[in-house]
Amino acid sequence: MATTTHPSGTGAHAAPGGEGPSRRDFLYLTTAAVGAVGVASAAWPFIDSMNPAADTLALASIDVDLAPVQEGQAITVTWRGKPVFIRHRTAKEIEEARKVNVAELRDPEPDDKRVKKPQWLVMVGVCTHLGCIPLGQKPTDPRGDYDGWFCPCHGSHYDTAGRIRKGPAPANLVVPQYAFTSDTQIKLG
Amino acid sequence: MAQGHTAKFQNPVVNWIDSRLPIFTMLNHEYNEYPMPKNVNYLWAFGAIAGIMLVIMIATGLVLAMQYAANTAIAFESVERIMRDVNYGWLLRYVHANGASMFFIAVYIHLFRGLYYGSYKAPREILWMLGVVILLLMMATAFMGYVLPWGQMSFWGATVITNLFSAFPIVGDPIVTWLWGGFSVDNPTLNRFFALHFLLPFVILAVVVLHVAALHVSGSNNPLGIEPKGPQDTVPFNPYVTLKDGFAIVVFMIFYAAFVFFAPNFMGHPDNYIPANPLVTPAHIVPEWYFLPFYAILRAIPDKLGGVLAMFGAIAVLFVLPWLDTSRVRSCKFRPIYRQFFWVLVFDSLVLGYIGSRPAEQPYILIGQIATAYYFFHFLILLPILGKLERPSPLPASISEPVLKGGGRVAAGAHAKPMEKA
Numbered sequence: 001m002a003t004t005t006h007p008s009g010t011g012a013h014a015a016p017g018g019e020g021p022s023r024r025d026f027l028y029l030t031t032a033a034v035g036a037v038g039v040a041s042a043a044w045p046f047i048d049s050m051n052p053a054a055d056t057l058a059l060a061s062i063d064v065d066l067a068p069v070q071e072g073q074a075i076t077v078t079w080r081g082k083p084v085f086i087r088h089r090t091a092k093e094i095e096e097a098r099k100v101n102v103a104e105l106r107d108p109e110p111d112d113k114r115v116k117k118p119q120w121l122v123m124v125g126v127c128t129h130l131g132c133i134p135l136g137q138k139p140t141d142p143r144g145d146y147d148g149w150f151c152p153c154h155g156s157h158y159d160t161a162g163r164i165r166k167g168p169a170p171a172n173l174v175v176p177q178y179a180f181t182s183d184t185q186i187k188l189g
Numbered sequence: 190m191a192q193g194h195t196a197k198f199q200n201p202v203v204n205w206i207d208s209r210l211p212i213f214t215m216l217n218h219e220y221n222e223y224p225m226p227k228n229v230n231y232l233w234a235f236g237a238i239a240g241i242m243l244v245i246m247i248a249t250g251l252v253l254a255m256q257y258a259a260n261t262a263i264a265f266e267s268v269e270r271i272m273r274d275v276n277y278g279w280l281l282r283y284v285h286a287n288g289a290s291m292f293f294i295a296v297y298i299h300l301f302r303g304l305y306y307g308s309y310k311a312p313r314e315i316l317w318m319l320g321v322v323i324l325l326l327m328m329a330t331a332f333m334g335y336v337l338p339w340g341q342m343s344f345w346g347a348t349v350i351t352n353l354f355s356a357f358p359i360v361g362d363p364i365v366t367w368l369w370g371g372f373s374v375d376n377p378t379l380n381r382f383f384a385l386h387f388l389l390p391f392v393i394l395a396v397v398v399l400h401v402a403a404l405h406v407s408g409s410n411n412p413l414g415i416e417p418k419g420p421q422d423t424v425p426f427n428p429y430v431t432l433k434d435g436f437a438i439v440v441f442m443i444f445y446a447a448f449v450f451f452a453p454n455f456m457g458h459p460d461n462y463i464p465a466n467p468l469v470t471p472a473h474i475v476p477e478w479y480f481l482p483f484y485a486i487l488r489a490i491p492d493k494l495g496g497v498l499a500m501f502g503a504i505a506v507l508f509v510l511p512w513l514d515t516s517r518v519r520s521c522k523f524r525p526i527y528r529q530f531f532w533v534l535v536f537d538s539l540v541l542g543y544i545g546s547r548p549a550e551q552p553y554i555l556i557g558q559i560a561t562a563y564y565f566f567h568f569l570i571l572l573p574i575l576g577k578l579e580r581p582s583p584l585p586a587s588i589s590e591p592v593l594k595g596g597g598r599v600a601a602g603a604h605a606k607p608m609e610k611a
Contacts, residue, residue, distance in 0.1 A: 045276075045277035045280055045281060046248060046249075046252050046277075046281070048276040048277055049252050049255075049256070049275055049276050049277050049278060049281055050252065050255065051276050053256070053270070053274040053275040053276060053278070054273065054274035054275075054276075055270065055274040056274075
């Protein structure tokens with residue numbers, strides 16, 4: 001097509017080197033800034049819609065009733081799609097956990113930092129090695145060498161406070177955020 | 190190396206890329222330098238508006254598809270979950286649903302602009318036909334999209350429209366069974382409609398690329414319908430059209446936002462908030478407003494097959510329009526007789542739309558039949574005949590001639606003085 005009349009060059013028209021930024025530069029800059037704010041505001045709902053929705057968040061916290069769990073028993077609840085081990089520890093198990101030399105642990109953590117009430121141990125039942133569910137919840141399960149939990153996948157042994165003692169796992173079983181809402185009820189998450 | 194000439198761009202990285210794949214040269218040619226007739230009015234902005242609407246529909250559709258479930262047991266519920274639980278789900282859903290209506294508004298105005306100014310005439314015939322293809326794809330996409338929420342209108346609209354194909358003798362019923370994937374509109378139908386609804390917008394995108402490519406071969410039309418004679422008749426696309434279209438888009442967005450935020454269900458049907466019930470037919474099955482004129486044409490013909498053929502014919506007639514219109518003058522600005530019939534067509538289309546929304550009773554039936562008759566008369570009889578008989582008004586010598594003194598003959602290469610008061 002024929003060439004057209006063109007009122008301006010491709011960019012700013014400030015005289016090179018001499019007169020500093022022109023009014024056009026200022027307008028380009030402010031327009032770009034407002035445009036960037038506009039694009040960010042428009043993009044945010046799209047991005048945020050991919051964050052967990054209200055129904056997912058509602059299941060992010062659950063209430064668990066501990067009253068039926070006898071001493072020496074353990075239950076597994078599902079929380080955020082993962083198993084959570086809740087064990088009503090016996091005095092013997094509590095004592096075993098406290099006697100351990102914390103400095104010698106791979107992931108040093110004293111027992112009282114892992115529980116709110118010593119007889120209730122709440123942990124995410126996912127092995128910190130590669131994510132299998134350790135055995136030890138059922139009375140017939142193997143407990144490993146430290147009377148706690150044993151992961152059959154690669155042989156990680158956890159003690160009565162859920163701390164890693166032997167095997168490839170690098171860290172103790174995770175204690176999630178929880179709080180006692182009464183003597184026999186916790187709010188998990 | 191390929192670069193035997195001097196570098197085109199200041200930035201060396203841009204040059205490196207461009208010498209291997211000339212996207213920057215192409216973008217500069219098509220959207221920076223591209224000469225646009227300087228007399229186009231705001232009706233020319235609706236192509237860009239339609240383009241933006243396609244982008245918005247794909248973006249919102251994509252994030253909605255992440256949350257929607259295409260199974261009859263939970264589809265309706267999944268939409269309600271989007272509305273209530275998903276962050277900004279209500280906004281994305283309303284933008285998408287109202288966006289469909291906005292998209293059709295833009296495309297219908299764009300289409301009628303083409304009718305008035307003869308944008309379908311040589312050498313833009315393929316450009317026009319690609320546009321009709323886009324319209325057809327939009328209709329298919331919108332139809333299937335409306336089925337997805339699985340409300341009463343979703344289900345019964347799908348049932349009525351898919352049943353149309355049974356009008357064809359011999360092959361009709363097997364085709365309908367094949368479309369349904371069963372013996373009625375049910376889960377297989379919903380699932381395949383979702384897959385197709387996701388796919389077609391990208392097909393539309395591809396045809397839009399062809400549509401714009403075809404446009405850039407012939408150049409844009411203008412309200413006078415005469416070819417630009419030189420640089421004095423055009424302005425570069427950037428900044429004139431980029432900013433003019435940008436402004437038009439902003440105004441359109443205000444109109445769009447008014448619906449999304451203040452009347453989000455105005456263009457919808459309340460019955461679609463009732464979960465689909467295959468055993469209860471709603472009292473009045475109505476398609477969305479953008480299908481109403483075609484629905485009216487369908488119902489105007491008392492014969493089942495005749496109605497289906499008329500409905501498809503209404504679009505087929507648009508397809509061959511460049512060959513129906515025999516006038517050698519493009520723009521209605523210089524066609525004093527035809528111009529009046531154009532407005533009759535506009536009125537007729539609105540009447541058809543209204544009739545489509547009414548129940549199939551008198552006097553609506555008769556009015557619908559008259560309106561349908563005029564529609565086909567306009568395209569099949571009036572256009573071919575009037576083009577030969579009409580005496581057009583005299584065309585101006587050039588685009589700038591009526592505006593600039595001295596015949597508008599400016600020396601080639603001269604720059605118009607920008608931003609200076611006359």
